[in-house]
Amino acid sequence: MPNYWSTGQLAALTGLSIRTLRYYDQIGLFSPSLYTEAGHRRYTSEDMQLLLQILVLKRMHLPLEEIKEMVRAGNENLLDTLDQQISRVKAEIAVQEKLLSQLERTKQEAAKTENISFQELTSLFELIRLNRSDYFTNQQLDKMREHYRNTSDKALKQGEERFKELLEELKDKHEKGVSPQDKSVQNLAKEWQKLMETFSDGNQGLIKSAEKFYAENPQPALHYGLDGALYRYIQAALERFMM
Structure with a gap:
């Protein structure tokens, strides 16, 4: 096992592109610990561990700025960040459930009308989306x-x-x-x-x-x-x- 990896090797190991790794470096999210005399990036095993943690957080759909703050803060704000993410996911689920309900109601209404046009279908969906029960x-x-x-x-x-x-x-x-x-x-x-x-x-x-x-x-x-x-x-x- 090498003591360090080049950008290309790290990209191959993680599935990230070289361009993405360089971007992470530019925004201060993830930077190499070492540089060669020629200025080439070199990543240590500690760097690799940090990158894997970043990728896990990214799979949680956390924004890069939030991940960056978490990396800086360490474990201090971990629970707060998880609570925020839980709230965000719940809100997204609620939106998707509402969309599903609207689609199902649109299908039921559209099924009652023969040869419904695309324009009529989109208008029908818009009426249902606006929740007519409020009016x-x-x-x-x-x-x-x-x-x-x-x-x-x-x-x-x-x-x-x-x-x-x-x-x-x-x-x-x-x-x-x-x-x-x-x-x-x-x-x-x-x-x-x-x-x-x-x-x-x-x-x-x-x-x-x-x-x-x-x-x-x-x-x-x-x-x-x-x-x-x-x-x-x-x-x-x-x-x-x-x-």
């Missing part, structure tokens, strides 16, 4: 599911297409600077409102919950082209009908 009661969610189950695919598609058409027309009016009090805008807004009532089966509580959801979560709304500015424009056009 809708279980009764309201059941009401929405019942509506979709009892409405033909053709009627749903026609309704969604008209919904998008109305928003395009309203967006065009808005961009051209047409006043929300203009009769043409108010008529479009009123039709949009009636379509919303159709989707919600006339349940005003459900409509209010949906409005709150889309107002606070613009990303799903953008799937239909409904941004915050357009939403406020529509509401302004509907003001006289709400009085």
Whole structure:
């Protein structure tokens, strides 16, 4: 057994690249104990032991900066570091469990719809990811599911297409600077409102919950082209009908 190893030999023994070993040296994480007269790095058995410890810590997914601090501190902060890592792993597990739940629910919902498109699938996942239960009661969610189950695919598609058409027309009016009090805008807004009532089966509580959801979560709304500015424009056009 040699008394020391070159960078290439250490790389071969540990599976690390020479570039990685040099990087560790540059950041002060792991440096050789010896240098030849020509300036070549030489690693001792103590260096090898330290590197193996670093690799174990790296397999725990600890950041290099934390490993560096642990190496400097020795055993002083070991338990604190392990507690931090345990908390981090638990948080990651919670995120993955939530993702799994969202994927399973998305699959269940998507299975109810034939020929779901990629755009519809991603929109559906985004709705579930945002946890609609924060905005809708279980009764309201059941009401929405019942509506979709009892409405033909053709009627749903026609309704969604008209919904998008109305928003395009309203967006065009808005961009051209047409006043929300203009009769043409108010008529479009009123039709949009009636379509919303159709989707919600006339349940005003459900409509209010949906409005709150889309107002606070613009990303799903953008799937239909409904941004915050357009939403406020529509509401302004509907003001006289709400009085």
